[in-house]
Amino acid sequence: MGFEDQQHPHTDGRAPVVVIPTPYEADRPRPAASLDRQVVFDLDKLEVFYGKFRAVRNVTMQIFRNEITAFIGPSGCGKTTVLRCFNRMHDVTPGARVAGGLRYHKADLYGDKVSATEVRRRIGMVFQKPNPFPKSIYENVAFGPRSKGVRNKSELDAIVERSLRSAALWDEVKDRLKTSALGLSGGQQQRLCIARTIAVGPEVVLMDEPCSALDPVATAHIEELMRDLKNRYTIVIVTHNMQQAGRVSDRTAFFTTEVDSQFSLRTGTLVEYDLTTNIFSHPQDERTERYITGRFG
């Protein structure tokens, strides 16, 4: 398929602001209108504080099932901070506090009786730097299911194989499952981390700049994997790479930093959230436009 075949369905007469080549766009189903999509996360004026400092304010959005949602924006705009709310990763950061509404399938994620461990079994996370445990490949993948109480050897074997296959890593490592995960290349380690995450059987996979430490080939691998995983999981990805957001995501949220000159505080906030094609072809907000065309501040 060549790029010249592509139609940009949202140009309707007006010239698009930028054209990001998205070779897979024609293959994938159009995200349906938000009304008939199942809402996974419902954010209502979400705010995050580190101590007294308000890092993020006024984030209201809905994240839909079996879609890839990308968070883009300049450094320090709060993308990662918002992402880490979703699986309560802020619980382990001293001084961090989340305010406002954050619902996961209508349940309050920060409710009184909600266990962070239970939340994280449903909402997994892949980090910026590949961080396999200093254990064997097998033990890395089996760790999550073991924490859940799976003890049966054959059951664990099956989960490990299934997860590694889903992460497109099985063929490369099936003969060396008992060797250290630290001997894998960076791209393989990141796919191992994805396998480790989906081994627990989550519904949502959060990815915090999963490709920023990887070369273009490994990045392409991971992106292909994400498109594949979308059928079974809901994916939220933070990325600094706008082309990546354009290539893989269904919806894109643009965050930016608002500077309070009086106190010189920088607070992140959500500027615009829409279908990825809309964001990249004709964004509504001037700040979004300046960012995606590279004319940002």
Next chain:
Amino acid sequence: MTAGTLDEPIIPGADLRATRSWRSIKSAIMTGLMTAAVVVVALPLVAVVGAVFSRGSRVALHGFPAFFVAEVPLIARKPGPGMGPAILGTLLATGAATLISVPLGVMGSVYLHEYGGRNVFSRVVRFMANVMTGVPSVVMGLFIYVLWTLHFGYSAFGGGLALACLMLPVVIGASEQMLRLVPDHLREAGYAVGASKSRTILTIVLPAAIPGIVSGALLAVARAAGETAPLLFAVGSASAYNPNLFKEANTALSLQIFGNATSSFVPAQDRAWGAALTLVLLTFVLTFVARLVTARFARRR
């Protein structure tokens, strides 16, 4: 000689021989000084080990393995082996001390680093542990003498308690240092797949830190094995084998060195050298075995 400047850049393929500059002379002087420093530091060490081996081996290896097996002679002025009971006593006291202080110390450091963090309680404990490393060992001996020996009498266990007091702060300090070296992203990875905090610590953080913790514990054991002062009050003195950890006076290599070396009889002084060699060898063997075990651990992962 070529020197690249802005006006006259270095030509490719020109003279590549090193230029003698003030910088290279300075480098040579500093390298010389550091080599000299290493020699100065190593000399006393080599001298001590050499003296112990040359004077100790004559006694210790005479009629091998008599010296390591036979009981301590009751009449000090007569020549003859051995140090058997002292080896056993040292193993008992040091072993008890290790069993007490290492689990406590590691658990304490886990609390301090993983749970307590910067709260007031853990700051106080950390400070006290630091202070305790500087307390003279004789004070520990006295402490156990008052607390334990006066009530229960002499025993190897009393010595073990005193040594444990000595080892505890060292183990806490070393383990906490090692836990600090475990990167936070490993903990986050554990949490991210739904493992509880305790499980993350037990199955990820501690295994990652174990080689370092073992090194720290070994250092403490090696130091404790050679301590004399804490044992003086708590162990008493014996010349026969006493395999009972909790009852009756015992002896230890360090005590035998002290007792025999301060004797006026030459055969006794010779035995002190033999005991010193035995202690050095014992520490060496213990360290070597523990290193082997940790290496196996590390390879498994």
